[in-house]
Amino acid sequence: MAVYKVKVATGDILEAGTNNSISITLVGSHGESRQTTISDSFLPGMEKDLTVRCDQDLGPIVLIRLHKKRIFLEDAWFCKDVRVTIPDGTLYRFPCHQWLEGVTTVEIREGSAKKLVDDKLEILKEHRRRELKARQEAYQWKSYAEGWPHCLNVDSVLELDSNIQFSCVRAINFNGVLIFQQANHLLSGFLLRHTSWKSLDEMRSIFSRTQGKEIGGCFVCPPPPS
Numbered sequence: 001m002a003v004y005k006v007k008v009a010t011g012d013i014l015e016a017g018t019n020n021s022i023s024i025t026l027v028g029s030h031g032e033s034r035q036t037t038i039s040d041s042f043l044p045g046m047e048k049d050l051t052v053r054c055d056q057d058l059g060p061i062v063l064i065r066l067h068k069k070r071i072f073l074e075d076a077w078f079c080k081d082v083r084v085t086i087p088d089g090t091l092y093r094f095p096c097h098q099w100l101e102g103v104t105t106v107e108i109r110e111g112s113a114k115k116l117v118d119d120k121l122e123i124l125k126e127h128r129r130r131e132l133k134a135r136q137e138a139y140q141w142k143s144y145a146e147g148w149p150h151c152l153n154v155d156s157v158l159e160l161d162s163n164i165q166f167s168c169v170r171a172i173n174f175n176g177v178l179i180f181q182q183a184n185h186l187l188s189g190f191l192l193r194h195t196s197w198k199s200l201d202e203m204r205s206i207f208s209r210t211q212g213k214e215i216g217g218c219f220v221c222p223p224p225p226s
Helices: 122-138 168-188 200-210
Strands: 002-010 021-028 036-039 047-054 061-069 077-085 091-100 104-109 141-143 150-152
Touching (some): 002 021, 021 047, 036 047, 061 077, 061 091, 061 122, 091 104, 104 122
Antiparallel strands (some): 002 047, 021 036, 061 104
């Protein structure tokens, strides 16, 4: 019997935990394990350990499947990563960093960077094809107006998959950065300034106070101008 040690980490962001049932299947080059329940309760930032026992050696672990099932109510879960230690002590890492919603199964590849030509197993080739198709369907473009750059083919950010949407935590941070920058500019005299700059050094002293902030998001175009 082959024994595998598995560690599953939940993200430490807001509402990352879940009370839904989470289970896992290990997929190796020589076979796959039975679906094994991890837990019915996760808290943000929590790591859970489990043991998966198989009748035969699965070989190198190339994929894992995470299965999410509702208990009573839907409760999304944000998985940070999964680490699998095989019987010979080799550690395999599976970075996830995504939300699982509803009744779903998500396949995650082992974290080593691989090119298409490196995929020798058919299961990895098929996984790459499905992933490419899903991305092509998720990221479609539309024309905002003639001569303008293209934008996402949705009318609202809420139509996007939760992993593409601007998360609640990032939105709060985004607004916080804007408020901070506006207050900083106001206090420094930038917004109410009625005279010309005296020198480049004076300009540097203003803008150096607001450097080092990085903000990002997802752009969805408003209705085109009539």
